[in-house]
Amino acid sequence: MGAFLELDRLTRVFAGSPAVRELSLAVGEHEIVTLLGPSGCGKTTTLRMVAGFEIPDSGRVVLDGRDVTRVPPQKRGFGMVFQHYALFPHMSVRANVAFGLETVGLSRVEIERRAARALELVRLPGTGDRSIGSLSGGQQQRVALARALAPEPQVLLLDEPLSNLDATLREQTRRELRALVKEIGITTIYVTHDQEEAFDLSDRIAVMREGRLEQSGPAEDLYHRPATEFVATFLGRAGAVEGLVGEVHDDGLISCRLAEGVIWKAQAARGSELAEAGMKLRLLARPEALAFARPGSDGALRGTVRETRFAGSVYLYTVTVGHGELEVQAVAEQARPGDLVGVVPSSAPAGLFAFPAGAERQTG
Amino acid sequence: MSAWGGGAGRQRGPRDRLFLAAVFVLLFWAVVYPNLVVLAGSLRGDAGLTTRHYAAFFGTASELRALWSSVWISALTVMFSALIGVPLALLFARYEFPGRRLLGALAAMPVLLPPLVGVIAILFLYGESGIATRLVQDFLGLESPPWRLHGAGAILAVHAYSMYVYFYLFTLAGLARLDPAVFEAAASLGAGRIRTFGRVTLPLLTPTLAGASLLTFMTSMASFSAPYVLGGGFRVMTTQIFNSKLQGEMGMAMVETVMLAAVSLMVLWPLSRWEGSREYVSPGKGAAPQRLPVKSRWAAVGVPAAAGFGVFLLILPHLTLLLVSLVPDGSWTVQTLPPRYSLENYAQLFSELRTFRPIVNSLLMASAATFIAVAFALAVGQLVVRWRVPGRRLLEAMLAVPWALPGTVLAVALATTFSVSQPWAGRFVLVGTAWILVMAYALRVLPLTGRAVLAGYRQLDPSFEEAAASLGAGRWRTLRRVTIPALLPAIAAGASLAFVTGLGEFVASIVLYTHRTRPISIEILAQLRDFDLGAAAAYGVLLMVLVAGAFTLAQRWIQGERAKAS
Structure with a gap:
């Protein structure tokens, strides 16, 4: 898929500190790309x-080969x-949706x-005469979507559009949103800090942190193949333990x-410099990639259960080991806080990632 | 569930009912009753009920003309004030240029001038022997002054100058309340600047503009200083009332009072409904709307220069007042600018009891009025917002009644009601005492102070009070330790408005003062009559400084409390 919308080394500096640095991202036609990251990571500024x-202070925004970096928003034709x-609280639903159509020079009937x-597209037919204030939050969200889509923009931009809906509605709405956007086939950039939302909606996710792109795909x-420790912990759960190559x-x-006689096979982080035996590393492990074993059994890391949590379909155990803390997922209750346990990988190297220890960075 | 529902959910005891009754009766007695007395008086002749005074009013062309003048002057005042205030606010809110903050703050400077002080400052500047008048006359080599500050035009000019600030401040606040994203939404839907302004900005500002129009119209209807000092033969309703009362024609004065109040109410009613009917509150992040940098080269120089010049014109009256206050008595005669300067006017102000007395009077009476107004506002806030008592709409409406009543109306009503001793009818002789002035001041500011305090009450999360109650705090402890401290910013805002209004009050004072109780504004007028311009200006500057001090203190305090809260 060739790039339809291209962000080329975008940088934006606010009051001396960069909000977005050298961010490059190519979005294919009809693709839904999500900018995902904790608050303050620069995703909204990018959008x-x-x-x-x-x-931008430097860099370009290129649409279909045309540089639109300095085209003002009203001439850009992007829906948001x-x-x-x-x-617009003083206008009816219809007037809101029609607002963007009026500049195009269409007939009143059209x-x-x-x-x-x-x-109709957002499943709100017949609400045109209603006032904005009389709509529920979910309906308002759909009117906003209808308004953005009505002028048939080339690109749709969504800035955390579901963050004001309650949990159930949010989940339902994001499925509908994806179906709708796919049906229209519009190129879309979606901003969120919610990992589940990103998973549900996107063709591709771009994880941002402190103004930079950490990884996209x-x-x-x-x-399954996080490039950085941040991506590994921001998307899904992961415990960490220190060791040597x-x-x-x-x-x-x-x-x-990881310990005397405990050697686990893990995936090396993409492009990492873990090249020589004896280098310090941090091993990140997904809870579902670990299982309990008898303490002292072959290849088992010894630890103490610190906390157990019931999470519906599974149990989650936090286990303190020598140089770190791991999380173990199990389907049945297998241990209690204070128990001495052994932890082994259940399907190595899946869910186990090795990062250089020097590159350790805090998670957002 | 309490008997009266809502509130802190407690049963109201007999003491609470007594409190409610007391507030209700006191408010009715102070706010409504005097007006009823005037209404009754306007219908009373030597032998019972009569419409004679009304017949006289409607049969006199000059009376009807004065009423009509009040209305059209006020309508034009609204228009001109909006034409100055709204563009200024848009300029300072939406564009970024060097000096924006300073010039934006200076543009609100006319609020520092109490009405009479503003009038005399403009008189010193543009009057027949004013500085600007003389400068232009000298420059053009004219025999006589190039213009005369006189009649309807002069009144309009002074009104527009002193009241555009309402539009300026309201529009700034209105723009700040809007979700900046709506402007971006309009842009992303292809709307340019002009379309966005016409279709989005302006419609969203209509409640704000209605509010400013209302305030301006009512202030202008009530305006007395400008028509009194500058009107000459041009009469409006407020000066008519004053003259009738001066000539002892109480029947006519009362009819005029009733008519002015009636016309004011007729405008207040629809406009306030319009204002209240659509309030657009944005749920946005509360981010300040982005200011557009001024781009083109000529604009980068031209905009700050034009804004600077405009603001200079707006603070010229203040500067003039300061200048005149430094001129020793009798030293300035035919020269364009004063030949000598000294501080002797100020020294005189503070060294003689005769000249110092009005300062003490104004400070004491304004303080007392502020205390009373705040106490009433708090009591009504507790009853209306917290306890949600039956009749709360009526209570709130009573707080707002003086809104519709120009100061002259109020003064005449008080003077009429409290000039006889009929304790069984709730009438006592207060005329001649300082208390009647305090009462007038308190009533005049009650709507504004009430509004500020009630708004504070409404924003106050009731769970604070519930938390205090759950921790065992009794009602008074909760009020003292939680409610009032949390309301301090609102109280500071309401109190500063009350104090500042009382300090420079002229309209009601001129009807109610005695030599012993005369406030600063009356003394300014007296000095003006003696042609002691320097002393009058020195009083004016003193008022300006006190007003600025009160506003600054309140602002600091409000910001300090906000900073603590966040």
Whole structure:
């Protein structure tokens, strides 16, 4: 898929400190890309540069081969849904949806027709005469979407559009949103800090942290092959334990020495410098990639259960080991706080990632 | 569930009912009753009920003309004030240029001038022998002054100058309340600047503009200083009332009072409904709307220069007042600018009891009025917002009644009601005492102070009080330790408004003062009559400084409390 919308080394500095640094990202036509990251990571600023509300200090926004970096938002033709919807409170639902159609120079009849169609699209037919204040939060969200889509923009930008809905509605709405956007086939950038939302909605996720792009790719890629410790912990759960490089294998796997006689095989982080035996490393492990074993059994890391949590379908155990803390997932209750246990990988090297210890960074 | 529902959910005891009754009766007695007395008086002749005074009013062309003048002057005042205030607010709120903050703050400077002080400052500047008038006359080599500050035009000019600030401040606040994302939404839907302004900004500002129009219209209807000093033969309703009362034609004065109040109410009613009917509160992040940098080269120089010049014109009256206050008595005659300067006017203000007395009077009476107004506002806030007592709409409406009543109306009503001793009818002789002035001041500011305090009450999360109650705090302890401290910013805002209004009050004072109780404004007028311009200006500057001090203190305090809260 070629790049339809390209963000090329975008940088934006606020009051001396960069909010976005050298961010490059290519979005293919009809693709849904999510900018995911903790608050303050620069994802909204990035979206606003794409929309034209912020002019980057350096870098370019390229649409279909055309540089639109300095095209003002009203000439850019990108639809946007705002976090609080920014519906015009003094206008009816129909007038809101029709607003963007009026500048195009369509006939009144055509505007009416298209506004009605946009409202049908978001499953709100017949609400045109209602006032914005009379709508529920979920309905307002859909009107905002209809308004953004009505002028048939080339790109749709969504800034945490579901953050003001309650949990159940949020989950339902994001499925509908994905189905709708896919049906129209519009190129979309979606901003959220919610990992589940990103998983559910996106073709591709771009994880941001402190203004930089950490990693981008399909959700499975990020989850199973995180490039950084941050990505590993931000997407899904992961415990960490320190160790040394035992052996570096040709297939990108590393034998990690975690304790006397305990050697686990893990995936080496992409592009990491874990090249020599004896280097310090941090091993991150997904809870589902670990299991309990008898303490002292072959290859088992000894530890003490610190906490157990019941999470519905599974139990989660926090286990303190020599140089770190791991989480273990199990389907039945297998231990209690204070128990001495052994922990072994259940399907190595899946769910085990080795990172250089020097590159350790706090998680957002 | 308490008997009266809502509130802290407690049963109301007999003491609470007594409190409610006391507040209700006191408010009715102070706010409504005097007006009823005037209404009754306007219908009373030597032998019972009569419409004679009304017949006289409607049969006199000059009376009807004065009423009509009040209305059209006020309508034009609204228009001109909006034409100055709204563009200024948009300029300072939406554009970024060097000096924006300073100029934006200076643009609100006319609030520092109490009405009479503003009038005399403009008189010193543009009057027949004013500085600007003389400068232009000299420059053009004219025999006579190039203009005369006189009649309807002069009144309008002074009104526009002193009241555009309402539009300026309201519009700034209104813009700050809007979700900046709506402007971005309009842009992302292809709307340019002009379309966004016409279709989004302006409609969203209509409640704000209605509010400012209302305040301006009512203030202008009530305006007395400008028509009194500058009107000459041009009469409006407030000056008519004053003259009738001066000539002892109480029947006519009362009819005029009733008519002015009636017309004010007729405008207040629809406008306030319009204002209240659509309030757009944004749920946005509360981020300040982005200011657009001024881009083109000529604009980068031109905008700050034009803004600077405009603001200079707006603070010229203040500077003039300061200048005149430094001129020794009798030293300035035919020169364009004063030949000598000294501080002797100020020295005189503080060294003689005769000249110092009004300062003490104003400070004491304004303080007492502030205390009373705040106490009533708090009592009504507790009853209306917290206890949600039956009749709360009526209580709140009573707080707002003086809104519709110009100061002259209020003064005449008080003077009429409290000039006889009929204790069984709730009438006592207060005329001639300082208390009637205190009462007038307190009533005049009650709507504004009440509004500020009630708004504070409404924003106050009741769970604070519930938390205090759950921790065992009794009602008074909760009030003292939790409610009032949390309301301090609102109280500071309401109190500073009350104090500042009382300090410079002129309209009601001129009807109610005696030599012993005369406030600063009356003394300014007296000095003006003696042609002691320097002393009048020195009083004016003193008022300006006190007003600025009160506002600054309140602002600091409010910001300090906010900073503590967040």
